Structure formats: C-alpha cells, structure tokens
Amino acid sequence: MADHEPRLKVLHIITRFILGGAQENTLLTLIGLRGHPRYEPLLATGPAIGPEGSLLERARSENIRTVLIPELVREISPWNxxxxxxxxxxxxxxxxxxxxxxxxxxxxxxxxxxxxRENVPAVVHTIHGPPFHPREKPWRNRLYAFLERRAAGQSHAVISVADAMTAQFLAQRIGSPSLYTTIRSGMEVEPYLAQYDRDALRSSLAIPPDAFVVAKIARIAPLKGHEDLLNAAAEARSACPSLHLLLVGDGELRISIEALAAKLGLSSAVTFTGLVPPSRIPELLAAADCLVHASYREGLPRAVVQAMLSALPVVVYNVDGAPEVVSDARTGFLVAPGDVHGLAASVQKLASNPSLAADMGRSGRERVRNDFDWKEMVRRIAALYDRLL
Structure with missing residues (x-):
C-alpha cells in the first residue's frame, strides 16, 4: 500500500471483553494489527458485567479505538x-x-x-468455542446450529482456534470445508519462559514451600470443572497429603466452590487468588507443580498452553481441542470428561514421580513454544485478510 493511502479499517466485534481466553486472543490481534501498515483495528463490545473483570482499559491504553454497545449482551434477548x-x-x-x-x-x-446487510467487503468470524454442546438444552443447540448456518453463509472466512472446532461445525452442516482456516490462539510467550523465585511466590500466596501445588486457571463458572477438581483433590490427598490447590480466577460460582471446599475439608488446602491481570499468570504458574484443566467445554484450552510454556505437566479433560495440544502420557494426561477418579490418579502419579513430571513439563514446553506465539497468529490473520481483499 502506498504511503499516502489510508489504512483499511478492521472492526472486531466481541460480546464481552472480560478476562478470558477469547478476549485475550482478540486483544493481542488488535495490538498486532495496530502497527500493521495496511490495517487499522477498532473494537466494538458489549458491557463487561459481573465478577469476571474487563480488558477494556488495556485496549484503551494500547490506543485501540473502542466502542461500547450497551445492548450487546450474552443472554438471548430479542429486543436487545x-x-x-x-x-x-x-x-x-x-x-x-x-x-x-x-x-x-x-x-x-x-x-x-x-x-x-451493509455490504462489508470481507466478513470473518473466529470460533473460540462452539455455542452448542452436549450439556446444553436440545432446543438451544438446534437454535444455535441454525443461526450459525445462516451466519456462515454471510462469512467469507471462518477461523478455528482448533481443528476440533471445524469438525464440530461441519458435523452440524455449518459451511463447507473451504470456509475454515485453523489459526492457533497466540499469546505472549516470553514471560512463561522466564525464571521466577518460586519460594518467594509461594510465600506471598501463603502456600507451604513443600506443597505439591495444583493450579487451575479459569472463570469460576458452570462447566469449568471446579467441582470435579475439588472432589479429585479430596480423593488424592489420602496419598498426597501435601496437595494444595491454587485457583486463579473468579466468577458466579465462587461462593458455592468455597462452600464445597469447606465441606470436603479442603479450606486450608485451597488458595483463591480472585481476579488477576493476565500479566500475573506466568508467575502464578511458576508457583505450581502441575495444572489441571477440567473444563467440559473448550475451544483450544489457553490455560493449558500457558502451563506447558511454563514447563508444567498438565491433566486435562479430553474435549474439543485438548488432544491437539496435549500428548497423552508424554506432556501430561488426557482424562475422560467427568472422570474424577482419573483426575485424582493422574495428579497422584505426578506428585509421586517428580522426574516424570519434569520430563513431561520439558516435552510440553518444546511442543508449544513455537506454535502459539501471538505475533505468528497476527501474521496469519493479516495474511488471511490480504487474501480476502
């Protein structure tokens, strides 16, 4: 593009700009495009209501023009x-x-x-996770699939963060294979490769220095699997009494999860951090020995990649894009969704075999360190834009 030509505007629209994987993906895309010679990014989003935080201030601090749409809400609301x-x-x-x-x-x-309706030259959609899933009401799944079919017909390209997303959408007869492109969800890699003072981090969190720390990074919300993790921890502590949970995040189920921890006798063995900025995730992972991701619904589990970048072994429910990241018994363990005993057994195996855990952590870091850099994600997205225009 010649120097005198204005950059082409790219309007990104997302329902909520809360602290979450889809939102971090979008934020890094906006930041990457901000310096692009051809594209000028803008953001439109609904209100970030609730206990899950917001990334709006970060976007504004990065000089991303943002527009708030008060009526753009997550719930089905025909009037809004x-x-x-x-x-x-x-x-x-x-x-x-x-x-x-x-x-x-x-x-x-x-x-x-x-x-x-406004005849925009190029329309792109990113699937961060499917709206339809086995635990949703059947009528909602049918409605979501119908609406996604219609929207696919209005799209020039659909980006999937995992091949599993493409497969699930095609199984619902949404678009054709040529519509889809897989682009991994990128992140800032370097902070996860840095060295941290683990003892000081644990001390700041009031976690015993000799504890076996199991981290979970997720909104405390339905289908994120906090209940399963607590029940697995209660089972695993019989063989691993030093086990300690580090739960990073907040959400609508926080009070009930705290109550369950107390009921299971785990209150002293669980640390709730509440909401933390994304910049703190690398140091919190440095305080852990492994990560458990027991989510029932996920696109590509961002927290799992972050843990693997931190050279931690991972225990993950085998759903959606998880097996595209985790090599079972090599970089961690894939467990059937809902298998609490499997979670407990996998954590016990890692706690009782430090050399196995270390080997898995090293293998995991090598597996993901090059494929999930946010700059590569932005490069591939910009290349897709180029092809469409």
Missing part, C-alpha cells in the same frame, strides 16, 4: 439483540470498515448479519 443489530449497522455506516471480524457466538450472529 435487535437494538444491538441496529447499533452495529450504524457503526459500520459511520466508519466504513473493509473487514468485520467477529468473535463469540452472539457477536458473531449479530455482527455478521449487520456486515452482510
């Missing part, structure tokens, strides 16, 4: 959804983006509909 659609259409007419790039299901449906 209609108003959000009108808002996005007005925004598109105002800024004239060359590309609309949507994230998450609600923003994906509304954003692509608006872009289609």
């Amino acid at each position: 959804d209609w108003k959000a659609l009108r808002y996005v259409r007005r925004l598109i007419r105002e800024i004239h983006p060359a590309i609309v790039h949507t994230h998450s299901s609600k923003a994906g449906i509304i954003g692509r509909e608006a872009a289609h």
Whole structure:
C-alpha cells in the first residue's frame, strides 16, 4: 500500500471483553494489527458485567479505538439483540470498515448479519468455542446450529482456534470445508519462559514451600470443572497429603466452590487468588507443580498452553481441542470428561514421580513454544485478510 493511502479499517466485534481466553486472543490481534501498515483495528463490545473483570482499559491504553454497545449482551434477548443489530449497522455506516471480524457466538450472529446487510467487503468470524454442546438444552443447540448456518453463509472466512472446532461445525452442516482456516490462539510467550523465585511466590500466596501445588486457571463458572477438581483433590490427598490447590480466577460460582471446599475439608488446602491481570499468570504458574484443566467445554484450552510454556505437566479433560495440544502420557494426561477418579490418579502419579513430571513439563514446553506465539497468529490473520481483499 502506498504511503499516502489510508489504512483499511478492521472492526472486531466481541460480546464481552472480560478476562478470558477469547478476549485475550482478540486483544493481542488488535495490538498486532495496530502497527500493521495496511490495517487499522477498532473494537466494538458489549458491557463487561459481573465478577469476571474487563480488558477494556488495556485496549484503551494500547490506543485501540473502542466502542461500547450497551445492548450487546450474552443472554438471548430479542429486543436487545435487535437494538444491538441496529447499533452495529450504524457503526459500520459511520466508519466504513473493509473487514468485520467477529468473535463469540452472539457477536458473531449479530455482527455478521449487520456486515452482510451493509455490504462489508470481507466478513470473518473466529470460533473460540462452539455455542452448542452436549450439556446444553436440545432446543438451544438446534437454535444455535441454525443461526450459525445462516451466519456462515454471510462469512467469507471462518477461523478455528482448533481443528476440533471445524469438525464440530461441519458435523452440524455449518459451511463447507473451504470456509475454515485453523489459526492457533497466540499469546505472549516470553514471560512463561522466564525464571521466577518460586519460594518467594509461594510465600506471598501463603502456600507451604513443600506443597505439591495444583493450579487451575479459569472463570469460576458452570462447566469449568471446579467441582470435579475439588472432589479429585479430596480423593488424592489420602496419598498426597501435601496437595494444595491454587485457583486463579473468579466468577458466579465462587461462593458455592468455597462452600464445597469447606465441606470436603479442603479450606486450608485451597488458595483463591480472585481476579488477576493476565500479566500475573506466568508467575502464578511458576508457583505450581502441575495444572489441571477440567473444563467440559473448550475451544483450544489457553490455560493449558500457558502451563506447558511454563514447563508444567498438565491433566486435562479430553474435549474439543485438548488432544491437539496435549500428548497423552508424554506432556501430561488426557482424562475422560467427568472422570474424577482419573483426575485424582493422574495428579497422584505426578506428585509421586517428580522426574516424570519434569520430563513431561520439558516435552510440553518444546511442543508449544513455537506454535502459539501471538505475533505468528497476527501474521496469519493479516495474511488471511490480504487474501480476502
């Protein structure tokens, strides 16, 4: 592009800009595109309501133009959804983006509909996780699949963060294979490779220096598996009395999870950090011995990649994109969803065999350190934009 030509506007739309994997992915994409010679990124999002924090201030501090759409909410709300659609259409007419790039299901449906009606030259959607899943109500799954089929017809490209996302969407007859491209969810790799003072970190968290620390990084919300982890920890402590849980995050189920920990006699063996900025995740992982990710629904589990970058072995429910990252019995253990005994046995195996845990951690770091760099993610997304225009 010649120096005198204006950059092409790329409008990213996401339902909520909370502390979460999809949101961190989107933020790093915006930051990467901010310095791109051809593209100028903008962000539109609904309100970040609730205990799950917000990344809006980080986006604004990075000089990303942001627009708040009050009616863009996660819940099904025909009146709000209609108003959000009108808002996005007005925004598109105002800024004239060359590309609309949507994230998450609600923003994906509304954003692509608006872009289609306003004849935006290129419409892209990223699947961070499917809206339909086995634990959802059947009528909702049917509705979500129908809406995603319609939106796929309004899309010029769909990015999947894992091959499993593409397979699940194609199984629901959503789009054709040529529509999909897999681009791994990137992250800032360097902080996870750094050295930290583990003893000082544990002391600051009031965790005993000789504890076997099991970390979990997730919103404390339905389907994230905190209940399973607590029950597995109660079982594993009979063989590993030094086991200590480090739960990073907050959410709507915090009070009930604290109550379950007390009921299981684990209160003194669980540390709740509450919300923390993403920049603290590397040092918190440095205080741990392994990570357990017992989520029932995931695109590509970002926390698992972060733990592997930190050279930690991982124990992960075998759902969605997990087996694309974790090599069972080599970089950690894949466990069937809901298998609490399997979680407990895997944690016990790591706690009782430090050399195995260390080998798995080293193998995991080598597996992911090159494929999940955020700059490579941005490069591939920009290359996709180039092909579409």
